[in-house]
Amino acid sequence: MSSELLSLFWDSFVETLIMVGIAGGIATAVGIPLGLILSITAPGNVLERPLLNRTLGLVVNAVRSTPFIILMVAIIPLTRLITGTSIGTAAAVVPLAIAAIPFVGRLIEGALREVDAGLVEAAQAMGATPLQVVRKVLVPEALPGIINGLTIMLVNLIGFSAMAGAVGGGGLGDLGIRYGYQRFMPEVMAMVVLILIVVVQLVQTFGDVVASRVDHR
Amino acid sequence: MIQLQGITKFYAGSAGRVEALSGIDLKIDPGEIFGIIGRSGAGKSTLIRCINLLERPSEGHVLVAGRDLTVLDAAALRAARHEIGMIFQHFNLLSSRTVFDNVALPLELIGMTRSAIEERVTPLLDLVGLGDHRGRYPAQLSGGQKQRVGIARALASQPKVLLCDEATSALDPETTRSILALLRDINRRLGLTVVVITHEMQVIKDLCDRVAVLDGGRIIEQGDVFSVFTQPQMALTQTLIRDVIGHETPPGLLERLSQPHLADGAALRRLFFSGQSTDAPLISELSRRFSVDINILHGQIDEIRGRPFGSLLVLAKGEAAQLEAAWAWLAERDVRVEVAHVQ
Structure with a gap:
């Protein structure tokens, strides 16, 4: 493999890392609160707000039903507003984050739903405020599930980032398509797939280790 | 200590109004252990949840230590709940917290300092016989030990009242006896008022001073345990007692x-x-x-x-x-x- 190709691999790898890392970070920061709100405003929960819950749910579903490739081009004006450009790695981060936020929200909501209602009731019987129920009971008890959810999100983002080539975002997936497919270099394609397999494996294993570390059930 | 006045609870069901409790009047004296027995579906759980307003009664008033809880706002109700401890059939311990931290939870909620918490929790763990288990997680404990953690947690805020919601129903007979002995001991030592709901007459017999029999959301009979056991008036009471005492001829x-x-x-x-x-x-x-x-x-x-x-x-x-x-x-x-x- 030529050194030129090697540096191409390295650059693409870094681009993937940037896209997944930043989009994942934003999705975590926004998605966790979103999941919390979805969960606690649901009927029968500590901060029941049916209207807010249904509205948020609709928005989340709408974003999640839009195919990523369409979402990416549809929000170009927003991307340009935020990053100043509509092409490149930075520009790819915006749609990736926007697609991942509702996904994380639903995963976190699911993890919180798994927490035994009896624990919430016990905390309420002790005189806990809704915020205390969230901080002291729901989040710590759902933590293994939350970490599992974030791991799933990262793995999904790695897959989605392959489509970022459509807006010139670069990354490993884009390398595989441009060189492996369009320039008939199957060994590049194979190498890309191999690297992605290893990266996904590492992310999943790391997530599993952390999740079991905090799981005392 | 506890007064229930005309407690009625109904839910809107598909076939109209479903009444879980109808016109419950009950007076529980300070320092006594009061049992409420009934079959499943009699409304026991709803009734005990009305005492700390986990269930808000549709009608009626709940007075604990002379204060009407039904008229309090959210903040005042939370403060009042610090004076009412509760233990549960399935313990409801936080799996993410150690024994010590579970017992410390109600104290964290009221913003107590770490050293004050340490001072309060350590003797409580000794009281329930779990001094050596403070660093363990609930998953590492037996059912009886979990309920002991539950009891210590309920006592942490130094309540005046302890509510026991089927507290021994998930335990084997021997563990049940040891938990009942602990509750009795706590009642004597701390002068705590204890309310017990159960479907097991044995629990009433071993633990309670007075008992009320709940059937179809109404109290059909009440009195001190000895006279209810020796002179049960209602057919249901007699049936419940027969499970414990063999009046039935083989x-x-x-x-x-x-x-x-x-x-x-x-x-x-x-x-x-x-x-x-x-x-x-x-x-x-x-x-x-x-x-x-x-x-x-x-x-x-x-x-x-x-x-x-x-x-x-x-x-x-x-x-x-x-x-x-x-x-x-x-x-x-x-x-x-x-x-x-x-x-």
């Missing part, structure tokens, strides 16, 4: 008794003991004094709060006049004598 015995030759010239009686009468050797004295032969067929003597009670099914043979005198003699000694019928 079927094989009934069959033998129905054969005419056995009962011939003999009197079949059921003798009910309560209070002090079980301490005296009444049967043997009766036998000597009136020269009658007593054959004890079936019976059970038990005790509630140290007061013995029970019944014996006896077959007595002797002269008719002597037998009559013997029954009268027993009646003078607080033994109720009933003619037993065999179908």
Whole structure:
């Protein structure tokens, strides 16, 4: 493999890392609160707000039903507003984050739903405020599930980032398509797939280790 | 200490209004252990949840320590709940927290400092016998140990009232006994008012001072445990008690008794003991004094709060006049004598 190709691999790898890392970070920061709100405003929960819950749910579903490739081009004006450009790695981060936020929200909501209602009731019987129920009971008890959810999100983002080539975002997936497919270099394609397999494996294993570390059930 | 006034709770069901509780009036004195028994679906859980307003009654008032909880705003209600501890059938411990941190939770909620928490929690863990387990997680504990953590947690905020929601229903009989002994001990030592709901009459018998029987959302009978056990008025109460105390004659015995030759010239009686009468050797004295032969067929003597009670099914043979005198003699000694019928 030529050194030129090697540096191409390295650059693409870094681009993937940037896209997944930043989009994942934003999705975590926004998605966790979103999941919390979805969960606690649901009927029968500590901060029941049916209207807010249904509205948020609709928005989340709408974003999640839009195919990523369409979402990416549809929000170009927003991307340009935020990053100043509509092409490149930075520009790819915006749609990736926007697609991942509702996904994380639903995963976190699911993890919180798994927490035994009896624990919430016990905390309420002790005189806990809704915020205390969230901080002291729901989040710590759902933590293994939350970490599992974030791991799933990262793995999904790695897959989605392959489509970022459509807006010139670069990354490993884009390398595989441009060189492996369009320039008939199957060994590049194979190498890309191999690297992605290893990266996904590492992310999943790391997530599993952390999740079991905090799981005392 | 606790007063329930006209508590009614209904839910909007598909077939109209479903009433879980109807017009419950109850007064629970300071320092007593009050039991509420009923079959599943009787409304027990709803009733105990009304005491700390985990369920808000549709009508009526809940007074704890003289304060009406139903009129409090959210913040005042939370403050009032610090004075009401609660333990649960499935313990409801946080799996993410150690034994110590579980007990510390109610204290963290009121913003107590770490050192003050340490000072409060350590003796509580010793009280429930878990001083050596403070660093363990609930998953590493047995059911009985989990309930002990639950009890320590409920006591952490130094409540005046302890609510026990089927607290022993998930435990085996031996563990149940040790938990009941602990609750009794806590009640004596701390002067805590304890409210227990259960479907097990054994729990009422071993633990409670007074009992109320709940059926279809209404209290059908209440009184001190001894008199409810010895003189149950309602059919349901009698059924519940029969599970604990064998008043029921075994079927094989009934069959033998129905054969005419056995009962011939003999009197079949059921003798009910309560209070002090079980301490005296009444049967043997009766036998000597009136020269009658007593054959004890079936019976059970038990005790509630140290007061013995029970019944014996006896077959007595002797002269008719002597037998009559013997029954009268027993009646003078607080033994109720009933003619037993065999179908």
